[in-house]
Amino acid sequence: MQLAKVQENFVRTILDPSALEGAGASPFGALFQENGIAVSDRLAVYRAHVLNGLAGALCSTFPLIETLAGAAFLSAAARAYIHETPPVEGNLNLYGATFADFLTRYEPARDLPYLPDVARMEWAKNESYFSRDDEALDVQVLQAIPPEEMDDLVLLFRDSVRFVESAYPLPAIRDFCAHQTTESSSEEGGEQKQETMNFDSGASRLLIFRPQLRIFVLELDAPEYLFLQEIAAGQSLGWAAVTVLKSWPNFNLSETLQKHFGLGTFSGFQKAPV
Amino acid sequence: MREAGIGLRTPHCDDLLDSRPAVGWLEVHPENYFGGGIHRHYLARAREIYPLSLHAVGLSLGSDRPVSEGHLLQIKELVDLFEPFQVSDHVSWSASGNAHLNDLLPLPYTEETLARFCDNVDRTQTYLKRSILVENPSSYIAYRHGTMTEHEFLNEIARRTGCGLLLDVNNIYVQAHNHGFDARAYVAGINPAAVGEIHLAGHVEESFGAQTLLIDTHSRYIRPEVWALYEDTIALMGPVPTLIEWDSDLPSLPDLAGEAFKAQEIIDRHRPAAQREARRAAG
Known part of the structure; x- marks a missing residue:
């Protein structure tokens, strides 16, 4: 298999869980040595590293989304976004430009209509942070x-x-x-009444x-x-x-x-x- | 000069500028300094105190396409600004089609890959007007259709392009375990004249049934077995600039510097006697 084809298949296998499942029996999977560990398990190591890295980058760019919707929500939204829009370049600081737009279409965010605008604010801050001096x-x-x-x-x-x-x-x-x-970070946080927010x-x-x-x-x-x-x-x-x-x-x-x-x-x- | 340095990570910046640990140099990923802002401000201040090396993670030299000029342009800007003594990236790939994955993915060691990789090293060296180093990777899977060993592949890149090698001793240890070869034979097979830098880092072990894979996480202290392999490498290659890489679950800055001091002790122990004398005379 030509290098270009190998790399195309590798990317698809990392980003698409169904491609990973079928990797063992595919012509792509047959490219690799097993040596006691299934090819799909080996590829899953890469998949986990890539997804954790990209999701981590998104979580650190959009911390308010985590506060408002929870860590589990942001982690799931990040993974869905990565699947739809993987990074196009090797500068992770610029990854997430369309995350706010993604949230407007993301079904689990439907009841939190303010979320995309909060993400827009966080993205603007991120761009400002990395702008030219x-x-x-x-x-x-x-x-x-x-x-x-x-x-x-x-x-x-x-x-x-x-x-x-x-x-x-x-x-x-x-x-x-x-x-x-x-x-939540203060130990006597229980003393204070939870403030409510009128969105x-x-x-x-x-x-x-x-x-x-x-x-x-x-x-x-x-x-x-x-x-x-x-x-x-x-x-x-x-x-x-x-x-x-x-x-x-x-x-x-x-x-x-x-x-x-x-x-x-x-x-x-x-x-x-x- | 002190040969042992540390990777500079943002949470350590204030402490580093205040305490100025006696490490020889610093290394950063240039990608973290694209654009402007507070990162660059810190780096400029650190650069006033220490020599600097730029260790890129985003050139994707092993991709089946020419290296990105946009990425090179931004690295060049940092090279001009910070005057690093070394610039490096990896023997791996990250990008294909429209996706650029944040990982150092494995290459099949074939003639086709070698030609593509060398072309990208040539492009990079021409663009930056300097030679670079390329680093041996850690990997968790091996291709059946490879036609040469990893160390042969590395030597050949250096011979064809004139670039240097960044030898990651932890990665050699990890590779030897994961792919079942002799780490010392690998080190002995590397052309020592090409080696311009060494990396050391911690790894973790992950189980798959009865088998284990070592995962290069840069999240731990360097393992004793890796220190032993490092000492053998230094005995063979002499005092090569050595970097401690630590990227997640960061220790305190003094603990990180402590790992660099350990590496420095090993280098000093193996320094040729004449060089040792000259160093003492120079104070």
């Missing part, structure tokens, strides 16, 4: 720009900037989870980014979120402001800009094409 825009540089040209500037975000919008209160869910894990207490809009080494998760109001979304879509400052002002006449452009210059949300700017 870069510098915040030096506001001094902006001061050299004549005020009449400011409207035409297109601001560029830091590499770590991600946006998440949800019909669910993601920051409250995150705080609830943090409370759960502190409780339907409203929408949330998040800006997630890493100014330096620590990740920030900031909740934004609707006009500020829309403004940053317009900028992310490549609109000039002037256009972005006009778009927001249409729905929120009290939107304060200069205050919003000052806030984000202070936070270091932007990395640079371009002039809008005339």
Whole structure:
């Protein structure tokens, strides 16, 4: 058997339990020496290692899913996801990009409709964590720009900037989870009454980014979120402001800009094409 | 120089930077440092104190397709940034079709595999503009259609590509048990001039009826039998840089460094007398 065929069969046998079961009697299984241990048992060692490794990577990227739905749920969901979407490259930090979408289709998650958005938040944090290190825009540089040209500037975000919008209160869910894990890890946890979570207490809009080494998760109001979304879509400052002002006449452009210059949300700017 | 080093793992970073254990060097998987962030920040600080080796796990040199340029590009960036004294990956494969599995899967040792593997080593060395080391694997299954032994396969890769060998002594012990050959004959069969680094790690035993397989878990202290094989290897090959690999169920940093000190003692015991003198004179 050609190397390409061997490898194709090997991958299928590891990812698909029915292929593993039949491996002993298949032409692929006949490629291997038995030496006292069944070929399917030998291949199962690889299968276990691959699945445990990938499931472990997913569990460490999506810890809130474990808190909300339990370790058994996450482990089963991870295995179903691996079967459907194995990694395509050798950097495990980038594995799980479509896990949130998978959860929207995953039958056992049907009664936990907020779960995919929680996973989106965790994935955004993961991407932010592994984004490129870069510098915040030096506001001094902006001061050299004549005020009449400011409207035409297109601001560029830091590499770590991600946006998440949800019909669910993601920051409250995150705080609830943090409370759960502190409780279960503290020995006198029984004294405290289990806090309840109202998952339907409203929408949330998040800006997630890493100014330096620590990740920030900031909740934004609707006009500020829309403004940053317009900028992310490549609109000039002037256009972005006009778009927001249409729905929120009290939107304060200069205050919003000052806030984000202070936070270091932007990395640079371009002039809008005339 | 101290030849014995340790694999740097995230939970040990703070302790390492504070206590600066007297190990000779550090090794990391470059894949954990793709992108930016706090990992890289720690690595940069550790690099100010120790020499560094990059031990890749994701090139999949044994796949029946050219090595990924995207992966090489990211390794090259780290090579330029951290100036490692060594870059290595494994004699195994991970990727086929659209799937890249996080494992070091076994290769049939045939002429076809050898040609493919050497082509990928050539591509990697050309891209990185330096020679690399390739490491002998642990495996739990053997192909019937192999036409050469593992050590012959390794020697031939080194001869054809000019790359070096990373000899994992624990893996040799594991392979000898799992596939029923003599570990010392394997070591004696390796071209010592090609060996640029040695790995040591712990393994566990798993039962299958009356038989057992040794599983290379990097989760335990190095077994006495592996230390004995290591000592014989050093006696044969001289003071080769040696790394303690520990990836799960991590011990404390002092315990991990303790394993490196044990390896250093063995190296020092077998150091040729002249070299020992020169070292003493140099302080």
